[in-house]
Amino acid sequence: MKKIINVPEQVVEEMLQGMVLAHPQYLRRVDGFDVLVRVNSPVAGKVGLISGGGSGHEPSHAGFVGRGMLDGAIAGAVFTSPTPDQVYEAVKAVDSGSGVLLIIKNYSGDVMNFEMAAEMADADGITVDKVIVDDDVAVENSTWTSGRRGIAGTVFVHKVTGAKAETGAVLSEVKRVAEKVVANVRSMGVALGSCTVPAAGKPSFILAENEIEIGMGIHGEPGTHREVMSTADEITTHLVDKILADMPLSFGEEVAILVNGLGATPIMELYVVNRKVADLLGAQGVKVVKTYVGNYMTSLEMAGLSVSILKLDSELKELLFAQADTPALVQF
């Protein structure tokens, strides 16, 4: 294992310290916890938005804490959901009395830990609600699985829901918008190479030199299948086709795109992919009105990327275009 770390046990702690030092105008640490909140938390009269999950997906989620997006983020151990006490502290730190919405990626562990935190907050008289993001079309959503996974489309949930919360909307309205984003966002990824969890010390999986895994999850969970490496256009077509099979788009419809790098893939290649995504959607008469390209939800040093498509209506479009000022996303 070749990593620029000190000891595996201290990676998350030292990262959090470094984040606060880098972004003191945005972030403050909740003393004694792996929780970062806005410097001015709780924001009066505003529903608090919280997300979190295992570490290793930076800039998700603390990178999106700031005006127009999240109020707080909880960092679990690498690829491991944070514990309920940590989430509970985040809830307390961001609640202004208007209630708190938890944005949870759909993994059994995340859902259980966040639900336990919600029960603890509930016992304290804090109103907490939740939305579960399950945008990954690679895995089947059936009663025989734990449902779809939450991946990079979650960033759209942060952006749009954050804009709604910033307007001072009540919790039920903020939740309605969050659920609308979840219902209209789909993602699909591909991995070219593995990543190594620091505490594990060796790669999570092995792909042969000329092999890629279509549909790989952001923790190295298996995708739909492995195939021989092909061109950017072929891979992109595969990902977009799978998304459109699940969420058909009609002529004239407006969408936003996120081409997300998993950590080790050059931004150059993300742009190459973005060109093809725009091309494929354009050919169907779909209008791409907003595009994000970059590393928004990574998977340590995994090579690969995901494509997310958010179908917009006038409400979602307006909120997506609203201002945001966070360490990892600034939009004016």
Next chain:
Amino acid sequence: MKVTTYEAMTAIGQAIINNKQFLTELDAAIGDGDHGINMARGFEAVGAKLQSLGADKDIGTILKTVGMTLISSVGGASGPLYGTAFLRAASQVLGKYELDQENAGMMLAAAILGIKERGKAMRGEKTMLDALEPAYESFMAAAKAEKSLLECLELACEAARQGVEFTKTIIATKGRASYLGERSIGHQDPGATSSYIILQTLLEYSRT
């Protein structure tokens, strides 16, 4: 049979820590490869917490401490599941210093119910329940046949071991392994395995 809960829990913690690599490798095959790492981190925290609690506490208090510590240090799915299991088991033996067939059976039953409620899972989904439910049934059958607590535990462990073997033959429908579908066949469930390790260690400790 007199079991010193403090020492038994210490032995269980050590067994989990010793199996960190093994459990992590099982999880890497069908999940996200962190079960051993997370459980070891949790039981290291449990060890430290128990030391400050002292060895003279009742079974319920010790198990409650174990549950709370696991909940706040493990994360993932195993934290809430094992944490809930220990808390529920603790509630059956608060103030008790000695185990018998009756309260041990109630502990197991409460722990299993807690796991089912928290994880919304049932037997046959390739989870820890596939080790724990058969263990409970064997334990209760043995208790009904008026076997000693040690014999009950021996039969429960054997059933748990067979339960772990059984998980190799079934498709996961809960947790991350569920995404594998048929590809999960042939692999034993890491959660069922850690449950078996806990029971087996308790048995080995009780024999001494």
